[in-house]
Amino acid sequence: MDVFEAMEKRHSVRSFAPDKDVPDELLEELLRCACQAPSAGNVQPWRFLVVKDEGTKRKLAEAALGQAFLAEAPVVIVICADLAAHSLSYGQRGKELYSVQDTAAATENMLLAATALGLGACWVGAFREEDAVGALHLVKDLRPMALVPVGYAAHEQEQSRKMDYKRMTTYL
Numbered sequence: 001m002d003v004f005e006a007m008e009k010r011h012s013v014r015s016f017a018p019d020k021d022v023p024d025e026l027l028e029e030l031l032r033c034a035c036q037a038p039s040a041g042n043v044q045p046w047r048f049l050v051v052k053d054e055g056t057k058r059k060l061a062e063a064a065l066g067q068a069f070l071a072e073a074p075v076v077i078v079i080c081a082d083l084a085a086h087s088l089s090y091g092q093r094g095k096e097l098y099s100v101q102d103t104a105a106a107t108e109n110m111l112l113a114a115t116a117l118g119l120g121a122c123w124v125g126a127f128r129e130e131d132a133v134g135a136l137h138l139v140k141d142l143r144p145m146a147l148v149p150v151g152y153a154a155h156e157q158e159q160s161r162k163m164d165y166k167r168m169t170t171y172l
């Protein structure tokens with residue numbers, strides 16, 4: 001699958017085939033592709049936690065305001081930003097803006113790679129940060145940015161509708 005097809009086919013998957021684990025080689029490929037993303041100054045402030053532990057997944061689902069599908073996925077990848085990495089070079093702008101942008105780019109790379117590998121995934125951003133930090137025992141300066149449940153989709157699903165780029169674009 002080329003990148004155009006992956007972008008076309010990617011959609012959020014929130015229902016996973018039970019008892020169908022994601023092979024470690026595929027997980028590693030997702031992480032490798034995430035790390036190919038651009039980052040300000042090539043600082044690469046992303047850090048990943050690969051969560052397979054049932055209890056921790058349940059805590060993440062609770063932190064995510066009860067989004068139960070997080071606990072139902074065989075694995076949840078937590079994308080964190082190391083805030084110290086950016087504040088060293090870029091101060092407040094690095095800490096507040098670049099860390100968000102860089103990890104968002106890594107997350108999207110991961111979602112596209114999941115699509116190309118035949119996996120289903122979803123970007124989950126609605127969660128109580130303090131609760132996620134507690135569930136994961138994160139050290140100071142590691143900010144959880146996105147939770148990405150990964151598995152095999154339980155069923156086929158319609159693509160969500162996207163607006164035409166022409167409506168969103170102004171040429172000057």
Ligand SMILES: Cc1cc2nc3c(=O)[nH]c(=O)nc-3n(C[C@H](O)[C@H](O)[C@H](O)COP(=O)(O)O)c2cc1C
Nearest residue numbers: 010011012013014067122123124125126127159160
């Ligand atoms: C920053 C961000 C946060 C999101 N948070 C959630 C979330 O907490 N729960 C969820 O089910 N989907 C979440 N999504 C997925 C969006 O709902 C989804 O991308 C959107 O509805 C478009 O659907 P598609 O991904 O199938 O194209 C989030 C997406 C982004 C980019």
